[in-house]
Amino acid sequence: MEKINRIIRPHFLILFLLLAFSCNTDKDSTFQNTSKFKKEHPNFSSKLENRIKHIYKDKELFGDFIFAVVDENGLAYSFAINRDILNGKKSSLDNNSPIYIASSTKAFTGTLLKILEQKKLLDLNKSLNEYLPQLNYNDSIDTKKITIKSLLNHTHGTFSTSMTWKTAFLGYSGKNEELIHDLNADFLYDPSGKYRYSNVGPIIAGMVVESVTGKTWKSEMNDYIFSPLKMENTSTNVSDYSLKDIRPSLTVSKERQIIEKGFYKKDLTMHAAGGIISTINDLSKWLSANIREDHILLDKNSWSELHSSTTPQNKDYFSYYRNGYSLGWDIAEYQKEKILTRFGNLAGISFHMSFMPDKKNGIIAFSNDNRAYLLPHLMADYAYSLINGLAADSIFKSEKPKFDKSFDRENEISYPKDSQLLIQSNITDKILGTYQNSENWPIISIGKKDNYYTFRWGILDGKIYTKEEDGYFSNLGVLTRDFEIKNDSLLTGSLIYKKMKE
Template sequence: MHYYLLPLTYFLILTLSISISVNATNITDKIDNQISKIRTQLNINSAIAIAVIDNEKIIYQRTTGYADIEHNILANDETLFYIASITKPLFAQFILQILEKSQYSLDTTLAQMFPEIKFHSEIKANKVTIKHLLSHTSGLQDNFLTNALSITGIHNKQLTKSMLSKLYSNTEKPLGQFQYTNLGYNIVSLWYENTFNIPWQTAIKHHLLTPLKMTHTTALRSEAKQQKLQIAKPYSYFSLEPTKALYLEKQDNTLHAAGGLLSSIEDMARFVNQQLTPSAIPNLKNNTKLSHKSLANVNSKRGDFERTTYGLGWYKGQYKKQVTMHHFGSFDGFRPHLSFMPNKGIGIVILNNEGMFNDKVTDVIADYIYGILLEEDDIEQTSLQRIAALSTMAKSYREKFITKEQSYHNRPLDLTKPINQYTGTYHHAMAGNVIINYQQEHFTVTWGNLHATATAYKETDVLRIKLRPSHGQLIRFIEYNSGISALTLDGITFKKR
């Protein structure tokens, strides 16, 4: 052995170690400064949680802002955020674990999944498979199931089976063609529960979350509350009261398989790391790689990210000239981001509790962080320009948004009947009850977990509501024999009782 080389070896190791440490510190400082600029220039008070993974290490993890603005409660790295559709890659990987250990496979058909249900012949239940359902290529549509599981919370085992029997074909995007929807994941979750007699929320914890040591992730809000975990409240930057939390929060009955997990930045960083290094957990290795495999052509774009194919819970496309896997989420008060570059070994998670402005802000943050990691020369200047453009856009959009909302509030109701003709309970066998009351000179509307105060609209016998704070909807009343007999909402006709 050449002992004279030992000092040189130690020197090189020490130099490399110092270099890595300095580089990590430099990146941390840059991201901290950039987030500070974004917060200041865009006047963002809600929480932003960021994790950056590079070469199997979490090189940056920071949570800033408020989980609860009204009560000045700061978020932290253990705060739970609703991750919306980023649930899909986790649910898909969980199902792959189940299939591997059972008599079922990705080729199990809809007819085999639910032999007791008589499906419409047009949907080809003997050809639609679990693979189609999880890759958004099933060619199926529905009017009730996805809304019940994700929004209203009006469902039970018997009702969901009835909803399944009402599935119909998507003539524009038939079997084999990509059409993004929550439906396929919802169907697979119902099949799992019906077949194995275990709630998917319980099973995913055992088969996936626990092996990944994701201790601050749950599909049950009640579990998070029982464990006294902090859950970020939802906000909207463009609402009339941007510092007031939105009323609509996901409950146990609306946390569904296509968008049903609450998670922390620490846990999501672990999940991304596992995607980048599948062999780290041998029991998950094969199914992790399988979930990345492209199954459907997409050819679309979301923000800065190109989407050319979709696998089992993952989009794939070019971003900054690199192959990038990603999935984002979107719901009132939340706009999470998860992406990674498998060939570079780097990835990013961004969680937040504001759902409208963050659609743009997350793109700017991701652009800057990836720009640093890929050593782009002009990233500092480019990012400053994007922040300035966002600031201008936000001010203009907010003014227009407020003016439009106030115009609805100021408009007088245009109704042809006495008030009591419109109030009451309206029923649909699948969709449940819509209840309309009149209190303090305003109509209030309740539908399952949802409720809203109605405003006027420009048409006669039509009310405008926002059961979802970020979505305007119309209620159209139907007259029969000189009285109000029904209403339509979201394309469904509810008959007055």
């Protein structure tokens, strides 16, 4: 045993030294880059941070706001604020805090499919029929005309309500077979080939990944993107984190009360269109790789298609004019500069990721107060204007009214009060039970807690409230759902559920 230890210990020592050297090198590189940025933009931090602090105080914001500037060398600047930090208290919010990036996941998925094409494991111009023949839309759609590229750039034309709701909110068995069944049985189709944004295409593309590689989208994301870029605190699974560490969604009322607080995703609802949790430090590695078009992931030609429009779109969002879509990025224009953006939202969470390829700089921003969902975009614009030497304060003044208007609109939303709770009684106990839908939607369960009732739909649950007219509703965090119960039938929207016998 002593001999084995003498042999092994030097190897452990070498490994430890290599890891320590690598970590120190990363830290030194980041320090040099942030120091360089500060020297080149000496007034940036004070101007940006004063703006954010003023908004926080003026709007009496809750939750977190975290912001980063990234260039071709990595993280150049970062700033985090919440009520604790603003009041000089200790906070766990920093560059290593896990944040949900929602639909920004689509840029990662597009990159993964491009990597697999470069490795000749698939061809984006080949058809869905070739890679996933079991998805046939009940033989009503010619899937030989749907390419893998069209799945990524939202021109495939298909949509399924049940598949979308299960993957985004409610959960399901976790098996592709169930989703394919839903797509075949419940779908809409637009054969025009026009850009129509949804989660459906990237999720199907994730199934294609599994079909051609034998490994899940989640596994391949780790092997081909997270690991090569050393994104060690990034995952496609909620269970890889302590739930208390993930920055939650916040729903805030005009009375300055937190109505709902939580993170409403499970492993089952982390998918190829919205299924990544990461950190500012890790995301800066990803965004920097895109800015410099790093050969670690792709060659120059592959990056070119990934960052160029593959289909037109014509849409204004906040201050950005979107004229195209690549394989995962919106191709847009801001202040006469080309900018690639990919945003994401869930309940109160708002995530911004963008970069200007010609200027070689980009922005990451996150907030989680539902009333301030435009704040990441407003502050990204201010940062770009400061960095690029534009009239930043004047531009900010012209854009802020859009933020104020959206904030006021969200702030005026009325939320249920405890007086509206459906209180337990012998009469209302008849609604208790489990309800099943014949079209394979997740089960609904109504139960008791304390003196009120609970509504559980798939993985979501919430309190039951009474409506002013007949019926009930439940706030499930990411959505509010109306329903009514007649005899042994529960009706919600167009869905009919039947009470299961005990």
